[in-house]
Amino acid sequence: MKRSWIWKGMLICSLIWLPGCGFKDIDRRFFVMAIGIDKSEHAAKPYRVSLKLAIPFSKIQPGQTNDFQLISDDAGSIAEAVRHMKSKVDKELDFSQAKIIVIGKPMSAEILRKGTLDWFLRRRDIQGSAFMALGDPTAEDILNVKTSSERFPGDSLFLSFDQDGTESSYILTEYLYDFHRRATEKGIDPYLPVIRPRDNGFLIDRVAVFDKKELKAVLSPGESRVFNELTKHFQKFDLETKNDAVQFAINVHKATYRYRIDASKPAMPKLTMNIRMIGQSEESTESLYKKPWSYYERLAEQQAQARYTKLLEKMQSLEVDPVGFGLYYRATRNRRDQDWTSWQAIYPNLSFQTNVKIVIKSSGGVK
Structure with a gap:
């Protein structure tokens, strides 16, 4: 009993030295x-x-x-x-x-x-x-x-x-x-x-x-839009397409992509990216019913493919990898430092193949 009172007394004395509240209004x-x-x-x-x-x-x-x-x-x-x-x-x-x-x-x-x-x-x-x-x-x-x-x-x-x-x-x-x-x-x-x-x-x-x-x-600005789609998987964007005959825009509301890196041939490493987009027509200089929608989808796919490939090749020439291809390469292998050394040799020689698939679901409000 006496010992418990001693401990209580020491606890009370210790409270005296505690600082006060430092809160400011x-x-x-x-x-x-x-x-x-x-x-x-x-x-x-x-x-x-x-x-x-x-x-x-x-x-x-x-x-x-x-x-x-x-x-x-x-x-x-x-x-x-x-x-x-x-x-x-x-x-x-x-x-x-x-x-x-x-x-x-x-x-x-x-x-x-x-x-x-x-x-x-x-x-x-x-x-x-x-x-x-x-x-x-x-x-x-x-x-x-x-x-x-x-x-x-x-x-x-x-x-x-x-x-x-x-x-x-x-x-x-x-x-x-x-x-x-x-x-x-x-x-x-x-x-x-x-x-x-x-x-x-x-x-x-x-x-x-x-x-x-x-x-x-x-x-x-144009490169930044494509960069946003690759790094942040941004879903709401428009895709401008034009040639000598027609100019139209597709409002993309869903876009996904997957890629794989083939380094089986060290002298010819390759990155294949498959991109799928779904959207509707937002603007066009001609009626989209003059030709099958597959015609407009192919036009948009070709120009979108060129934009993605151009940006990936620019990142490669700048010797930067903001998308994280190197991180993916390291994560799918198990040799640690050897994988990083291998990737540093592969990336400058990497060839890019982008395959774009676009599906137009609607022509918009115009009939």
């Missing part, structure tokens, strides 16, 4: 909605970090947008810049609502270096599902844009990438956790959607592809 917090990383003009302070802060209002009137505050700082590291920015505001910086990280285009080579992403990955209040994007010309320019449709700061970008708002075949979504995986995993390379400011708004219709060290190329 919402009116004493600045919620960071977006983070921008640029390359500064100072060699000793290479990082320029920008934070888009939401200014809370008790009530939002119809047609009214929330205001924001943008603060920036140059420092030798991201952590140092954030700590110094705390001296520029009168409230605590809260990163729990930060949903997008924008990397300035001049900073694109640095983002893949060891340690640059480290701060985002180690912070417990930075979401792994935060969106990643490349800002052109700079991340600060992107964060400084205020659109008239925003209900709160950064809302237009969030709706663009999470597809709760617009659904566009030009817009690719990339997350922090996936970008880090692609930057470190053998057999698959990273990419980022490119955001450009346009007349109090944004234009997101391009994608930047990287190897493990640097930015390799920025794809055109």
Whole structure:
């Protein structure tokens, strides 16, 4: 009995040294909605970090947008810049609502270096599902844009990438956790959607592809659409087809593909991709009842096949593999490091054969 009282007394005494509650009310917090990383003009302070802060209002009137505050700082590291920015505001910086990280285009080579992403990955209040994007010309320019449709700061970008708002075949979504995986995993390379400011708004219709060290190329809008179909299996897109006699568009609502890699002949490795699409006619310069639908399906298949093959060959010439063919090759074999060495020798010599099958289910509302 005496011993139990001793333990109870020690427990009560230990409670005296526990710290008090560190909670801060919402009116004493600045919620960071977006983070921008640029390359500064100072060699000793290479990082320029920008934070888009939401200014809370008790009530939002119809047609009214929330205001924001943008603060920036140059420092030798991201952590140092954030700590110094705390001296520029009168409230605590809260990163729990930060949903997008924008990397300035001049900073694109640095983002893949060891340690640059480290701060985002180690912070417990930075979401792994935060969106990643490349800002052109700079991340600060992107964060400084205020659109008239925003209900709160950064809302237009969030709706663009999470597809709760617009659904566009030009817009690719990339997350922090996936970008880090692609930057470190053998057999698959990273990419980022490119955001450009346009007349109090944004234009997101391009994608930047990287190897493990640097930015390799920025794809055109047409290439970005095909890239989206291959990497994200995007389902809602239109397929434009034209020749000297007819021009028409097919609204594709279902698309699937499978591929296999044949390396049985080391001197002539081959990747065969079979693609199947189902859709309906959306636009045409002539009635689709003049000829059998199989005629229009063959035309669309030939041009779609050329687009896919052209993009795959471009990725090969850039020495990048964002689709993850190398990862698939490693996963279907069991020699580990030998498989990776083998794939590095196979990929530059790989030939691509794309077989496209298109089924037109309807001519649309026109009879």
